Amino acid sequence: MKKKRFHASAAVANVVLCLMCCFCILPILLLIIASFTDNDTVFRNGYSYFPEKWSLGAYEYLVTQSETITRAYGISIFITLVGTVAGLLFTAMFGYALSRKILRGRRAMNFFVFFTLLFNGGMVPTYLMYVNTFHIKNTLWALLIPSNILINGFNILLMRTYFEGNIPDELIESAKIDGAGEFRIFLQIVFPISTPILATVGLLIGVGFWNDWYNGLLYITDTELFSLQNYLNRILLDIQFMTQSMSGNVDAASALAKMPTVTVRMAIAVIGIVPLIIIFPFFQKYFAKGITVGAVKG
Numbered sequence: 001m002k003k004k005r006f007h008a009s010a011a012v013a014n015v016v017l018c019l020m021c022c023f024c025i026l027p028i029l030l031l032i033i034a035s036f037t038d039n040d041t042v043f044r045n046g047y048s049y050f051p052e053k054w055s056l057g058a059y060e061y062l063v064t065q066s067e068t069i070t071r072a073y074g075i076s077i078f079i080t081l082v083g084t085v086a087g088l089l090f091t092a093m094f095g096y097a098l099s100r101k102i103l104r105g106r107r108a109m110n111f112f113v114f115f116t117l118l119f120n121g122g123m124v125p126t127y128l129m130y131v132n133t134f135h136i137k138n139t140l141w142a143l144l145i146p147s148n149i150l151i152n153g154f155n156i157l158l159m160r161t162y163f164e165g166n167i168p169d170e171l172i173e174s175a176k177i178d179g180a181g182e183f184r185i186f187l188q189i190v191f192p193i194s195t196p197i198l199a200t201v202g203l204l205i206g207v208g209f210w211n212d213w214y215n216g217l218l219y220i221t222d223t224e225l226f227s228l229q230n231y232l233n234r235i236l237l238d239i240q241f242m243t244q245s246m247s248g249n250v251d252a253a254s255a256l257a258k259m260p261t262v263t264v265r266m267a268i269a270v271i272g273i274v275p276l277i278i279i280f281p282f283f284q285k286y287f288a289k290g291i292t293v294g295a296v297k298g
Contacts, residue, residue: 029049030047036056037055041055057263061264072228072230075227075228076227080210082144083149087150090151099164120148123218137220138219142216142218142225167194211229212229213230213233216229216230228272
């Protein structure tokens with residue numbers, strides 16, 4: 001009876017997991033199919049898994065914009081790589097410091113980290129500070145610094161909890177007896193044995209930077225510094241502008257007619273998710289372990 005119940009519960013769990021996988025995969029599949037669908041067909045019939053007519057018009061249009069897209073793609077890759085490395089280093093150092101019970105002011109620092117998860121200064125003061133004080137508008141710094149992606153309170157607490165539960169105090173004490181300092185202990189002992197949590201937090205930071213468009217919307221007006229997400233947002237705004245100005249404007253109507261307005265957005269979205277689809281399988285095993293172990297304690 002116990003074996004039958006176990007097999008029945010396992011079957012139900014498998015069915016539920018299969019359904020959840022379908023709910024995750026089907027939207028991505030529809031996105032890809034829509035990018036290869038004829039634009040007029042989408043206008044007439046809407047999105048479909050079995051389109052009436054296939055077309056490469058969206059990707060042909062992107063080829064004509066290849067210089068702009070390549071530059072935007074390069075900026076997104078650069079910001080993601082630099083931001084992930086810097087954010088992971090800062091987060092790991094801060095989390096390790098908070099995990100050390102000998103740190104003076106540890107409780108106050110923990111409170112400040114937790115406080116940032118609940119409150120912030122607001123958009124207007126933040127904008128004025130970064131633009132008028134730090135002068136980062138229309139620079140690559142604007143895509144890196146003014147957000148909670150580079151240093152996030154949740155990631156810090158996740159890292160701290162992992163270090164507290166998985167780095168024995170005896171290991172650190174033995175290293176100190178051998179003459180190692182805090183930086184050497186962190187870089188040569190703690191860092192190498194913390195692969196699961198580093199991969200987990202690194203993936204969270206990397207995905208955050210790759211998908212970020214808000215910083216570019218606020219601080220970037222120079223089209224030469226647009227990331228891929230800002231370029232997609234600009235296309236959406238251009239389409240909206242041309243649609244509103246079509247009446248009585250022959251040039252706008254002609255430009256809009258030649259542009260695959262719907263499918264080109266899908267094509268750019270497909271291009272945007274390709275790196276994440278490629279990278280995620282390599283981090284999956286570390287992600288599951290790190291997010292579980294790092295969240296055991298509050």
